[in-house]
Amino acid sequence: MTTSQKHRDFVAEPMGDKPVGSLAGIGEVLGKKLEERGFDKAYVVLGQFLVLKKDEDLFREWLKDTCGANAKQSRDCFGCLREWCDAFL
Amino acid sequence: MAAATAAASSAPQQLSDEELFSLLRRYGLSPGPVTESTRPVYLKKLKKLREEEQQQHRSGGRGTKTRNSNNNNTAASTVAAAVPAAAAGMGVRPGSGDLVYLRTPAGLGRLAASVPESPVGGPGGPAAAPAAGSKVLLGFSSDESDAEASPREQAGGARRDRAALQYRGLKAPPASLAASEVTNSHPAERRKPHSWWGARRPAGGEPHCASGPDGAAEDEDNEGEDAEDREPDAEEPPWASRAVNGSRLLPYSCRENYSDSEEDDDDDDMAPARQVSKDDSLSRHRPRRSHGKAFSAPPAKSAGSGPETSVQGGGGLAMNDRAAAAGSLDWSRDVEEAAAEPGGGCDALDSSPVPRFRAGARKLAPLLASPVPDVDSALDSSPGSLLKTNNHIGGGAFGLDSARIYSNSLAPSAAAQSSLRINHANHTGSNHTYLKNAYSKPKLSEPEEELLLQFKREEVSPTGGFSAHYLSMFLLTAACLFFLILGLTYLGMRGTGVPEDGGLIKNPFDETFGKIQDLGPEYEDIFNTSLLWILKNGKDVGIRCVGYGPEEELTNITDVQFLQSTRPQMSFWCRFRRAFITVTHRLLLLCLGVVMVCVVLRYMKYRWTKEEEETRQMYDMVVKIIDVLRSHNEACQENKDLQPYMPIPHVRDSLVQPHDRKKMKKVWDRAVDFLAANESRVRTETRRIGGTDFLVWRWIQPSASCDKILVIPSKVWQGQAFHLDRRNSPPNSLTPCLKIRNMFDPVMEIGDQWHLAIQEAILEKCSDNDGIVHIAVDKNSREGCVYVKCLSPEYAGKAFKALHGSWFDGKLVTVKYLRLDRYHHRFPQALTCNTPLKPSNKHMNSMSHLRLRTGLANSQGSS
Numbered sequence: 001m002t003t004s005q006k007h008r009d010f011v012a013e014p015m016g017d018k019p020v021g022s023l024a025g026i027g028e029v030l031g032k033k034l035e036e037r038g039f040d041k042a043y044v045v046l047g048q049f050l051v052l053k054k055d056e057d058l059f060r061e062w063l064k065d066t067c068g069a070n071a072k073q074s075r076d077c078f079g080c081l082r083e084w085c086d087a088f089l
Numbered sequence: 090m091a092a093a094t095a096a097a098s099s100a101p102q103q104l105s106d107e108e109l110f111s112l113l114r115r116y117g118l119s120p121g122p123v124t125e126s127t128r129p130v131y132l133k134k135l136k137k138l139r140e141e142e143q144q145q146h147r148s149g150g151r152g153t154k155t156r157n158s159n160n161n162n163t164a165a166s167t168v169a170a171a172v173p174a175a176a177a178g179m180g181v182r183p184g185s186g187d188l189v190y191l192r193t194p195a196g197l198g199r200l201a202a203s204v205p206e207s208p209v210g211g212p213g214g215p216a217a218a219p220a221a222g223s224k225v226l227l228g229f230s231s232d233e234s235d236a237e238a239s240p241r242e243q244a245g246g247a248r249r250d251r252a253a254l255q256y257r258g259l260k261a262p263p264a265s266l267a268a269s270e271v272t273n274s275h276p277a278e279r280r281k282p283h284s285w286w287g288a289r290r291p292a293g294g295e296p297h298c299a300s301g302p303d304g305a306a307e308d309e310d311n312e313g314e315d316a317e318d319r320e321p322d323a324e325e326p327p328w329a330s331r332a333v334n335g336s337r338l339l340p341y342s343c344r345e346n347y348s349d350s351e352e353d354d355d356d357d358d359m360a361p362a363r364q365v366s367k368d369d370s371l372s373r374h375r376p377r378r379s380h381g382k383a384f385s386a387p388p389a390k391s392a393g394s395g396p397e398t399s400v401q402g403g404g405g406l407a408m409n410d411r412a413a414a415a416g417s418l419d420w421s422r423d424v425e426e427a428a429a430e431p432g433g434g435c436d437a438l439d440s441s442p443v444p445r446f447r448a449g450a451r452k453l454a455p456l457l458a459s460p461v462p463d464v465d466s467a468l469d470s471s472p473g474s475l476l477k478t479n480n481h482i483g484g485g486a487f488g489l490d491s492a493r494i495y496s497n498s499l500a501p502s503a504a505a506q507s508s509l510r511i512n513h514a515n516h517t518g519s520n521h522t523y524l525k526n527a528y529s530k531p532k533l534s535e536p537e538e539e540l541l542l543q544f545k546r547e548e549v550s551p552t553g554g555f556s557a558h559y560l561s562m563f564l565l566t567a568a569c570l571f572f573l574i575l576g577l578t579y580l581g582m583r584g585t586g587v588p589e590d591g592g593l594i595k596n597p598f599d600e601t602f603g604k605i606q607d608l609g610p611e612y613e614d615i616f617n618t619s620l621l622w623i624l625k626n627g628k629d630v631g632i633r634c635v636g637y638g639p640e641e642e643l644t645n646i647t648d649v650q651f652l653q654s655t656r657p658q659m660s661f662w663c664r665f666r667r668a669f670i671t672v673t674h675r676l677l678l679l680c681l682g683v684v685m686v687c688v689v690l691r692y693m694k695y696r697w698t699k700e701e702e703e704t705r706q707m708y709d710m711v712v713k714i715i716d717v718l719r720s721h722n723e724a725c726q727e728n729k730d731l732q733p734y735m736p737i738p739h740v741r742d743s744l745v746q747p748h749d750r751k752k753m754k755k756v757w758d759r760a761v762d763f764l765a766a767n768e769s770r771v772r773t774e775t776r777r778i779g780g781t782d783f784l785v786w787r788w789i790q791p792s793a794s795c796d797k798i799l800v801i802p803s804k805v806w807q808g809q810a811f812h813l814d815r816r817n818s819p820p821n822s823l824t825p826c827l828k829i830r831n832m833f834d835p836v837m838e839i840g841d842q843w844h845l846a847i848q849e850a851i852l853e854k855c856s857d858n859d860g861i862v863h864i865a866v867d868k869n870s871r872e873g874c875v876y877v878k879c880l881s882p883e884y885a886g887k888a889f890k891a892l893h894g895s896w897f898d899g900k901l902v903t904v905k906y907l908r909l910d911r912y913h914h915r916f917p918q919a920l921t922c923n924t925p926l927k928p929s930n931k932h933m934n935s936m937s938h939l940r941l942r943t944g945l946a947n948s949q950g951s952s
Contacts, residue, residue, distance in 0.1 A: 048126055048127070050121075051121045051122055051124065051126075051127055052121050052127060052130070053119070053120070053121040055121075057134075058121075058127075058130050058131075058134065061130050061133060061134075062126070062127065062129075062130045065129055065130065065133075066126075
């Protein structure tokens with residue numbers, strides 16, 4: 001599966017304070033929804049990802065429930081976070 | 090089912106976090122913390138799992154299951170009505186009644202739905218229907234109880250619950266507490282009776298195992314393993330021990346990580362069968378290691394060693410297979426080395442037995458699974474390792490005998506002694522040994538032999554082995570040469586029986602004449618007369634006159650140019666001498682030719698390397714220039730006072746030290762040309778600065794963020810992964826020698842000098858430790874091993890603390906102690922080292938990351 005530019009950008013460096021919209025798969029709309037729920041920064045979503053033990057199904061389910069991400073979006077987001085963790089965690 | 094799901098969806102809100110957690114765990118899931126954000130996800134998951142379970146129940150057809158499912162159905166249907174009826178049903182069960190009563194409002198319904206509870210007629214469930222209903226509700230208390238045993242369970246359930254209450258001492262509402270306890274006890278019960286729950290669970294043991302198949306399926310694995318570390322977990326809630334595989338394994342792995350790394354090449358040579366069996370049993374007991382690849386590695390290794398076993402002979406074969414198959418505890422390089430250097434140990438006929446012996450040592454090492462996770466025992470395990478390590482030090486002249494001994498008898502001491510004797514005796518060597526060595530040379534063409542050859546080259550460096558190795562080679566070539574010359578001489582002499590061209594005296598007539606004329610002019614006349622007589626005389630006088638051509642008709646003595654003997658007879662010695670001389674001359678010419686070719690090749694190689702080096706330097710320079718220009722450009726962006734261009738000589742002077750300028754002139758010029766030709770972001774202009782014309786560089790790429798490529802520095806220390814405590818490090822420093830693993834990946838390294846960077850990094854990390862006297866980077870090890878020797882065990886301990894568990898270049902570094910004598914065998918040059926090593930410069934490049942983070946380079950290292 002090829003990765004998007006957003007994915008590559010995100011995975012290339014520590015996320016620092018990047019907004020949640022910088023995650024792959026999270027665009028404006030989803031980003032807004034996540035922010036409303038309190039996930040305003042990418043690291044908060046990372047936290048959720050880690051709390052769910054990096055489990056794909058659970059995380060994607062959570063993402064769907066929280067902001068209504070579709071399958072592709074949640075897949076992208078999950079992949080992005082996973083790779084980031086592989087590189088930096 | 091719809092009702093169930095509908096009911097279930099409403100009920101879950103009342104599930105507490107712990108219940109949800111424990112329920113999920115029942116299904117074999119290892120859930121993360123249940124927080125407000127994860128709760129809905131987990132609830133959904135639970136629902137899904139329950140549905141699956143019901144599906145399975147329905148299709149499974151096992152008695153209990155069907156009953157369960159039936160109950161689920163009935164329970165589901167009654168759940169909705171059960172809540173209000175709960176109160177009524179409650180009273181039925183005095184013992185557990187109160188618990189159930191409390192339980193129900195807490196959303197028992199959903200749980201009860203899936204529970205196999207009531208099929209069991211409870212001990213005296215008073216009324217069938219209400220009993221059914223109440224059992225449904227009560228079900229939670231005997232949630233995990235199985236159909237048959239539930240009567241007992243029901244009775245004991247209350248007891249158990251109360252006991253659980255006391256045991257847990259939790260403050261949570263007793264119902265939920267009991268509930269969780271029961272659920273907890275269920276998994277506990279499913280295990281073999283053990284410790285705390287032993288008295289309560291005797292009946293509950295197997296029946297419980299029957300229920301909850303899907304959940305249990307996963308648990309079976311865990312249970313077997315759990316049985317072992319049950320003792321430490323006894324006090325903990327039983328379910329916790331199953332909690333997370335990772336955490337459960339951690340104590341194991343920490344113990345094992347350190348200990349099993351002992352069953353390493355340092356362990357040697359005991360009776361392999363005995364060890365292998367131990368190995369097998371041990372490996373069975375340790376199904377999962379912290380390094381997960383352990384289990385993929387052994388199969389890979391066994392595959393890898395498969396083809397290699399063909400190279401071996403004798404016992405080595407069996408040993409190798411077992412070594413690989415046993416999934417030897419040490420998945421490290423040693424086994425791989427062992428697998429990879431197979432033939433060596435047991436291949437008798439080998440002129441380069443050196444690496445193979447080491448291979449044998451390595452190979453046997455993993456077989457020796459020392460059950461005691463202790464460095465000492467591991468290190469002590471076999472003196473016979475001396476044999477192996479000795480061998481590679483001893484150099485090439487091992488030949489046949491020691492190899493044979495090695496393969497035949499693995500009795501360490503005997504082998505060691507005899508091999509030691511053989512080692513020395515072998516130098517006198519017999520001819521056939523060397524001949525056999527010659528014949529075995531073709532084997533070196535196999536691919537793995539290249540690995541051995543690399544080892545051989547490495548091993549040859551020890552001074553002791555040097556002369557021995559070359560002596561054998563020399564004698565070998567001398568013998569070959571001798572036989573060659575003998576044969577050719579024989580061939581040269583063969584033509585004695587042939588009259589035509591044997592023993593030619595092809596002297597030009599003139600020469601002969603000239604010589605005879607020395608005798609005096611008076612003899613000339615006689616000479617001519619005799620010549621004429623020979624010519625005219627048809628008789629065979631043994632002299633034949635030959636003209637220029639072979640069939641020329643000779644009419645006059647002046648036509649005669651050559652005299653030829655018709656009966657060539659030379660003495661044996663003469664012939665031999667001539668043939669020998671001819672042969673040696675020809676051979677010498679041949680050798681000269683070969684030497685010339687070699688010299689030419691070497692020269693070309695040298696030039697090529699030099700050119701590569703220069704090109705590399707040039708590129709380095711180019712990179713530096715680009716960096717300088719770019720940073721200058723950025724500085725200009727901020728500070729508008731600066732000129733956006735930089736004079737070339739200024740750049741040069743800032744990059745190249747004054748004393749290097751002359752040396753680097755050529756490199757610099759090439760770099761400048763390269764930039765002019767190939768770099769589009771830099772423009773060369775001429776500007777007038779301070780009255781003089783300068784060639785300047787201007788950086789013309791707009792500073793977009795796209796140019797910001799984050800360079801992840803390589804070869805730097807990146808912090809410590811875990812705190813060193815008793816669990817993961819030995820209590821005291823045992824020896825002054827260390828083996829550091831996972832410092833690099835040999836396939837990823839490029840260039841020739843990377844090992845120096847590794848050495849530098851280690852020295853810098855241990856810069857406060859001035860007791861390191863010898864460092865050796867094993868360039869070929871797949872594990873990335875570096876060997877370090879210190880002045881004393883205390884220094885080694887310091888270095889251990891500094892290095893073990895640190896992150897270097899993205900890899901987790903581990904350290905273990907090595908025995909001093911074995912270290913010396915491997916690196917005899919370390920015997921004489923006793924001057925502490927220091928990093929070569931003060932830049933501390935490898936600590937740069939740490940410095941940035943902590944501001945103090947050494948704070949990471951010390952502990």
